[in-house]
Amino acid sequence: MANLIEKRVQEALDEIRPQIQADGGDVELVAVEKQTVKVRLTGHCAGCPMSAMTLKNGIEALIKERIPEIKKVEAVQ
Numbered sequence: 001m002a003n004l005i006e007k008r009v010q011e012a013l014d015e016i017r018p019q020i021q022a023d024g025g026d027v028e029l030v031a032v033e034k035q036t037v038k039v040r041l042t043g044h045c046a047g048c049p050m051s052a053m054t055l056k057n058g059i060e061a062l063i064k065e066r067i068p069e070i071k072k073v074e075a076v077q
Contacts (some may be wrong), residue, residue: 005067006032012066013039016058020045027059035071037063051075 010029020027025045030038039059045051060073 008067009037009063012063016062030076035069037070037073038076039073041075
């Protein structure tokens with residue numbers, strides 16, 4: 001079950017990745033722990049003041065829409 005959720009999360013990240021890369025950043029999946037997805041923002045996203053909005057309004061919104069079992073997405077170093 002966990003591998004299926006990870007695969008679905010990765011597919012969602014792959015869907016949003018081109019938009020993030022267009023601004024010089026990237027996102028990578030670190031872990032899926034229970035109902036929380038942990039991602040790492042890299043490139044221009046790392047340390048960008050807008051990265052919190054990108055995380056919540058972009059990445060988290062898409063993942064929660066595609067995978068309702070996920071309740072939270074958080075950025076890790």
